[in-house]
Every structure is written in C-alpha cells, then in structure tokens.
Amino acid sequence: MDLKEKLISSFMAFENNVDVEHPVHDIRTEAIKNFETKGFPSKKEEAWKYTSLNSLQKIDFSIFPKEDNALEYKDVKRYSIHEIDTYKIVFIDGIYSSYLSETTHDGVDICLMSSALTKPMYRQVIDVYFNKVASKDESLTTLNTAFSREGAYIYIPKNKMPKKPVEILHFATGNEASLLLQPRNLVIVEENAEVQIIERHQSLTTNEVLTNSVTEIFAAESAIVDYYKIQNDANTASLIDNTYINQKSKSNVNVHTFSFGGKLTRNNLNFYQNGEYMDSTMKGVTILGEKQHVDHHTLVHHIEPNCESHQDYKGIYGENSTGVFNGKIIVDKIAQKTNAFQQNNNILVSDKATINTKPQLEIFADDVKCSHGCTIGQLDEDALFYMQSRGIPKKEARALLMYAFANNVLESVRIPEVKGRINKLIAKKLGVNLGFDL
Amino acid sequence: MLEIKDLHASVEDKEILKGINLEVKAGEVHAIMGPNGSGKSTLASVIAGKEEFEVTKGSVSLEGEDLEEVAPEERAHKGVFLSFQYPVEIPGVSVTNFMKTAINESRKAKGLEDMPAKDMLKLIREKSELLEIDRKFLSRSLNEGFSGGEKKRNEIFQMAMLEPKVAILDETDSGLDIDALRIVANGVNKLKSKDNAVIVITHYQRLLDYIVPDFVHVLHNGKIVKSGGKELAMELEEKGYDWIKQEATV
Ligand SMILES: Nc1ncnc2c1ncn2[C@@H]1O[C@H](COP(=O)(O)OP(=O)(O)OP(=O)(O)O)[C@@H](O)[C@H]1O
Numbered sequence: 001m002d003l004k005e006k007l008i009s010s011f012m013a014f015e016n017n018v019d020v021e022h023p024v025h026d027i028r029t030e031a032i033k034n035f036e037t038k039g040f041p042s043k044k045e046e047a048w049k050y051t052s053l054n055s056l057q058k059i060d061f062s063i064f065p066k067e068d069n070a071l072e073y074k075d076v077k078r079y080s081i082h083e084i085d086t087y088k089i090v091f092i093d094g095i096y097s098s099y100l101s102e103t104t105h106d107g108v109d110i111c112l113m114s115s116a117l118t119k120p121m122y123r124q125v126i127d128v129y130f131n132k133v134a135s136k137d138e139s140l141t142t143l144n145t146a147f148s149r150e151g152a153y154i155y156i157p158k159n160k161m162p163k164k165p166v167e168i169l170h171f172a173t174g175n176e177a178s179l180l181l182q183p184r185n186l187v188i189v190e191e192n193a194e195v196q197i198i199e200r201h202q203s204l205t206t207n208e209v210l211t212n213s214v215t216e217i218f219a220a221e222s223a224i225v226d227y228y229k230i231q232n233d234a235n236t237a238s239l240i241d242n243t244y245i246n247q248k249s250k251s252n253v254n255v256h257t258f259s260f261g262g263k264l265t266r267n268n269l270n271f272y273q274n275g276e277y278m279d280s281t282m283k284g285v286t287i288l289g290e291k292q293h294v295d296h297h298t299l300v301h302h303i304e305p306n307c308e309s310h311q312d313y314k315g316i317y318g319e320n321s322t323g324v325f326n327g328k329i330i331v332d333k334i335a336q337k338t339n340a341f342q343q344n345n346n347i348l349v350s351d352k353a354t355i356n357t358k359p360q361l362e363i364f365a366d367d368v369k370c371s372h373g374c375t376i377g378q379l380d381e382d383a384l385f386y387m388q389s390r391g392i393p394k395k396e397a398r399a400l401l402m403y404a405f406a407n408n409v410l411e412s413v414r415i416p417e418v419k420g421r422i423n424k425l426i427a428k429k430l431g432v433n434l435g436f437d438l
Numbered sequence: 439m440l441e442i443k444d445l446h447a448s449v450e451d452k453e454i455l456k457g458i459n460l461e462v463k464a465g466e467v468h469a470i471m472g473p474n475g476s477g478k479s480t481l482a483s484v485i486a487g488k489e490e491f492e493v494t495k496g497s498v499s500l501e502g503e504d505l506e507e508v509a510p511e512e513r514a515h516k517g518v519f520l521s522f523q524y525p526v527e528i529p530g531v532s533v534t535n536f537m538k539t540a541i542n543e544s545r546k547a548k549g550l551e552d553m554p555a556k557d558m559l560k561l562i563r564e565k566s567e568l569l570e571i572d573r574k575f576l577s578r579s580l581n582e583g584f585s586g587g588e589k590k591r592n593e594i595f596q597m598a599m600l601e602p603k604v605a606i607l608d609e610t611d612s613g614l615d616i617d618a619l620r621i622v623a624n625g626v627n628k629l630k631s632k633d634n635a636v637i638v639i640t641h642y643q644r645l646l647d648y649i650v651p652d653f654v655h656v657l658h659n660g661k662i663v664k665s666g667g668k669e670l671a672m673e674l675e676e677k678g679y680d681w682i683k684q685e686a687t688v
C-alpha cells in the first residue's frame with residue numbers, strides 16, 4: 001500500500017479518536033477529500049520541480065504512535081534554549097509531554113491544540129481562526145488539516161506579551177521504525193500584543209521521520225511576532241513546514257529560518273498582508289553538506305497599499321547538497337506604494353553542490369518599489385589569500401568568509417541567546433572555532 | 439634575513455619574474471622601483487606565497503629556511519607581511535575581529551593560548567593611536583567602503599599589530615594625502631628595528647624622504663637591472679626609466 005492509500009484508509013481509525021460532532025471535523029473531512037483528489041505533489045508541478053517526495057512515499061510510516069514514549073530532560077536539554085527561561089510546549093513522537101513542558105494560562109494561553117480543539121471555552125476562537133489562512137487546496141496542507149489534532153496553541157490577548165519566549169519542540173524517539181508526524185499550530189496575537197517563538201524538530205535516532213507541519217499565525221493590528229525556526233535535524237529526518245501568516249495593519253512579523261541539516265526540508269512560508277503600513281520580514285541562513293536538501297518557497301501577497309516586505313536568504317552549499325529558493329511576490333493593483341525587497345545569495349563550496357534560485361514577481365500596481373537579486377558564487381580567492389597573508393589558515397579563512405556572508409541575517413535576531421546558539425551551530429557546521437561571535 | 443636567488447615565476451605559462459636576486463639583511467630598508475608592469479607586485483605576492491604564481495626556478499628563503507613548501511599563513515606566522523597595493527574588501531568582518539583572528543591564529547601556530555581580551559584591547563588601542571585611526575573605524579567591515587588612503591593606513595595598522603620580521607609595502611604611499619603619508623611613514627619608522635627589515639615598493643621619491651632606504655633596486659621586465667643607494671631614487675625621479683631600460687638592453 002502506498003503512503004497516500006495508507007493515509008486515506010487511516011482516516012477512519014483517526015475518526016474514532018476525535019470528536020466528530022465538533023465543527024472542526026467538517027473541515028477535516030473536507031480536507032481529506034481534497035487530499036484524496038490531489039495526492040502528494042509530484043515533480044511535474046512547477047512548485048515541486050526540484051524537490052521530490054517519491055522516495056519518502058515508499059517508506060512504511062507509522063501514522064499513529066503506539067504508545068507514550070518518555071524522554072529524560074537531560075537528553076533533550078541541549079535542543080532547547082536552556083540558557084534562558086522559556087515557556088515550552090514539548091511533544092515526543094507527536095504526543096504532548098507535560099513533564100518536559102511549561103505552559104501557561106496566566107493572561108495569555110500557551111498550551112495545546114488538542115485542548116483548543118476540544119474544550120468549549122476555545123470554541124469561539126477556533127471558529128474564527130482555525131484553517132482560515134491555511135490553504136484549502138495545497139495537498140500537504142490539506143493532509144495536515146485532515147489529521148489535525150495536536151500541536152501548539154498560542155493566544156496572546158490585546159496589549160499583552162508573555163513574560164518569556166515560547167519554545168515549540170518536537171522530538172522523535174525512534175521507537176517506531178519510521179514515523180509520520182503532523183503537528184498543527186495556531187498562533188493568534190491580538191491588537192498591540194507581542195510574542196517570540198522558537199520552533200525545532202529533532203529526531204534522536206537514525207530511524208526515518210517525516211514531519212508535515214502546518215502553522216497558522218494571525219497578527220492583529222500593531223502586533224509583533226518574531227518566529228525562529230531552527231532546522232538542524234538528523235539525516236534520516238525530513239520536514240515539510242507549511243506556515244501561513246495573516247497580518248493586519250501596522251503589524252510586524254519576522255520569520256527567521258535556520259536550515260543546517262535534515263535529509264529533506266521544504267519550507268512553504270506564506271505571508272498575506274491584509275491591511276496597511278505593515279512589515280513582513282523573512283530571513284534565512286542555510287548551510288548544508290552531505291546529501292542534504294533544503295527548498296525554500298516564500299510567498300508575500302501585498303493586498304493593500306503602503307506595506308513593506310523584506311526577504312534575505314543566504315545559502316552555503318557543500319558536498320552533494322542541493323538547495324532551492326523560490327521567492328514569489330504578488331502586488332495587487334490597489335497595493336500602491338508597496339516596498340518589496342528580496343535577496344538570495346548563495347555560495348557553492350563544492351563542485352557537486354547545486355542551488356536553484358528563482359524570483360517570481362507578479363506586480364499589478366504601478367507605484368511600487370520592488371527589488372530582487374540572486375547570486376551564486378564561490379569564495380573570493382583574493383580575499384582568501386589576503387586573510388592567509390595575515391596568518392589565518394585557509395580553512396579558518398574560508399569559514400570566516402562564510403560566517404561573514406551569513407552574518408547580516410543574524411543582525412535581526414532579537415533574542416541574544418538564540419543568536420548565540422545560531423552562531424555556535426554555524427561554527428560547528430563550518431567545522432571551526434573562531435574565538436569570537438559575529 | 440630574506441634571500442631571493444635566481445627567482446623565476448610564471449602565471450598561466452607567462453613568465454613574469456625572470457631571475458631575481460636580492461638579499462635583505464636584518465635592520466635594512468630596501469626600496470624597489472620600476473615601471474608599471476615590471477613585476478614588483480608579483481615579486482611581493484610570490485614572497486607572501488600566493489599560489490596563483492608558479493615558481494619555476496630559484497628560491498625564496500627566510501632566515502635560511504626555503505619557503506617553497508610553506509603556505510601563506512605559515513609565512514605570516516614566520517614573520518612575512520605584505521601591505522597590499524590593492525587591499526581586499528571583506529564585508530561582514532570588522533577590522534577588530536579580523537585582527538583578533540589573525541593574532542590568535544598566529545599564537546595558536548606557536549602553541550600559545552589566545553591573547554587575553556584585555557591585552558588585545560590594549561594592543562589595538564596602542565596601535566590605532568600610533569596610526570591615528572579613529573576607534574569607530576575599527577568596528578567597520580574590513581576595507582569595505584574605505585577610501586584609498588584609509589585602506590593603506592589600515593594596512594600599516596595591521597603591520598603594527600602583527601610586528602613582522604620582513605614587511606613588504608607595495609605602493610603604500612599611493613592614495614595617501616600629505617599628512618597621512620607622514621603618519622604612516624612615521625608608524626613604519628617606529629616599528630623599524632635592527633631585527634626586522636622593510637621592502638618598500640614605490641614609484642616616488644616622496645615616501646623615501648620619510649622611510650630612508652639603504653638600497654634602491656630597479657625592476658624592469660622581471661629582473662633587477664640596477665641597484666644603488668638612496669641617490670638612485672633621486673636620479674630616477676629626475677630622469678625617469680628610459681636610460682635604465684636602454685642600459686638593460688645593451
Ligand atoms: N594573474 C595574472 N595573470 C596574468 N598576468 C598577470 C597576472 N598578474 C600579473 N600579471 C602581469 O604580470 C606583469 C607584472 O605585473 P605586476 O603587478 O607585478 O606589475 P607591477 O610592477 O607591480 O606594476 P605597477 O607598478 O603597475 O603596480 C604585468 O604585465 C601583469 O599584467
């Protein structure tokens with residue numbers, strides 16, 4: 001049985017474990033129908049030209065973990081930003097771990113999607129927001145919607161800001177030979193409220209894991225959202241991250257994606273600007289080696305006038321790694337005075353590494369500032385010799401140049417400990433110790 | 439200290455250095471002059487170890503050690519320094535971080551611990567004052583957007599930080615205004631001692647008024663065609679290179 005069939009036939013079993021009377025279940029059944037029609041995306045589709053899901057579909061994934069698996073804090077501590085105090089929503093093989101988590105209802109809700117989808121007190125919010133910005137026809141999103149049950153639920157009321165950043169952590173224990181995870185997150189940040197979120201998926205063994213995640217973010221007027229995605233998973237772990245953001249006037253949403261590993265990573269990052277005078281920022285650092293593959297697909301839809309978007313993705317590709325950047329900007333006819341910037345710069349440090357980069361601009365307004373640029377280069381030999389002539393060995397010189405290349409993306413990271421952590425990951429990935437942080 | 443014997447070097451099968459002999463002893467200042475394209479910067483690059491140039495014959499040795507198999511960074515650790523004619527821009531790396539890395543890599547090569555942060559700051563302060571460099575300047579990306587003169591001054595700041603045994607200054611005077619020339623030359627003179635040596639590549643007598651050479655060599659078509667004392671530089675300033683080129687072809 002292929003994965004699609006297996007998923008469709010599992011849906012009935014899934015229904016035994018959820019409240020089919022809840023209105024969300026109508027959304028699920030609609031979604032599974034859509035998935036059944038569409039199936040997994042194939043390389044024939046333009047958006048999936050460079051990323052194939054074929055080999056993943058041949059794996060016999062467990063769709064529901066059989067039991068609760070426990071992990072010790074000491075075994076997973078290093079994957080969290082333990083230098084600072086954070087709220088934590090932790091899942092082990094897709095199941096919530098209250099032992100490792102720290103949630104809150106103190107003025108804000110930082111808790112579980114499973115509660116939000118079942119308890120009456122959340123019903124109104126769910127009716128207004130659930131599946132309202134996520135795509136209703138993109139096949140992987142509909143697949144997630146069909147099985148949506150668990151994930152992080154974050155609700156920040158008007159004028160509030162949680163006392164500390166929120167970490168969403170997913171661990172896979174490898175107790176299943178191969179496991180499919182489908183977390184579903186909902187983040188609602190009301191007027192003038194603010195939140196910082198750090199998300200990480202980590203497999204702890206070499207068993208296969210495929211995560212198909214959907215996150216919906218709603219930023220109301222003047223809300224501020226900082227979202228950091230740390231992707232440094234095992235070489236047997238794959239991630240399809242579908243993030244949908246609905247922004248209102250004067251809001252500010254920044255998403256940083258740090259991709260340093262994993263077998264296959266696909267980031268579908270979609271911004272919809274429903275208002276004026278707002279700012280959307282997408283930044284990424286990708287450093288890959290071995291046979292790792294990362295595909296960044298971004299979309300910014302400028303729907304109303306006077307808004308900005310900033311995209312800056314840097315990639316360093318070594319060994320046999322492959323990268324994709326596809327940045328789509330749509331500026332509607334009425335969205336005058338839009339400023340949309342997009343930059344994608346890449347360095348290939350191996351002859352066998354490849355990157356496919358493509359801007360996709362659909363601009364229907366006439367009074368806009370749009371700039372885009374993509375570069376693919378090698379390290380500058382003259383710069384390397386210059387550094388060597390000052391006593392910096394070639395390996396360190398290369399690393400320093402790569403560090404510097406990625407550096408400006410880190411400037412906008414607003415949690416110093418996250419910046420420090422990313423710096424360390426970059427140094428580790430480049431195999432050097434530079435003795436200072438950039 | 440530095441001994442160059444019958445040095446031939448090529449790039450892409452084109453011979454640029456065609457048999458250079460030069461001995462530089464500790465405590466000496468040598469000036470190398472010569473028309474554009476004669477091979478001065480190539481000689482400097484070969485001494486610093488640029489791999490793009492292939493040494494086809496002859497040798498460069500430092501304190502008796504043949505440098506042929508020695509990587510550029512190791513030459514730097516042994517005390518070779520090149521002030522570039524065209525310093526390279528390194529976006530994203532501040533002058534300070536660059537120097538910290540350079541100094542600590544040198545120390546690492548010698549089996550020493552990293553320099554304590556306090557000492558490093560003190561050293562940076564001292565040397566930047568010597569070259570009258572504004573502190574704000576040090577946090578800027580190395581050479582990025584620096585004016586021509588700022589780049590050259592920064593090269594000598596790096597030399598001051600690294601305290602090399604043999605410093606090669608490739609047209610460090612070009613781009614410097616009159617005051618800057620004095621400051622930079624003064625910096626070089628302060629670093630001069632009986633234990634180190636300086637090779638100054640220049641087109642003009644002006645710099646040599648400040649950094650007074652013991653020997654002046656004229657490079658033409660990949661060879662040293664004339665050597666003399668500091669008066670030779672003055673003669674060249676007056677008469678140009680034609681007479682030397684003629685002498686060389688005779
Ligand atoms: N990488 C290279 N490839 C080809 N030719 C080169 C290369 N580097 C130098 N040359 C050539 O070698 C010759 C010597 O160049 P070099 O830069 O050493 O001259 P120079 O004496 O420093 O001149 P200037 O006074 O203009 O600085 C020139 O003809 C130059 O074009």
Ligand SMILES: [Mg+2]
Pocket residue numbers: 478479480523608
């Ligand atoms: Mg030159």
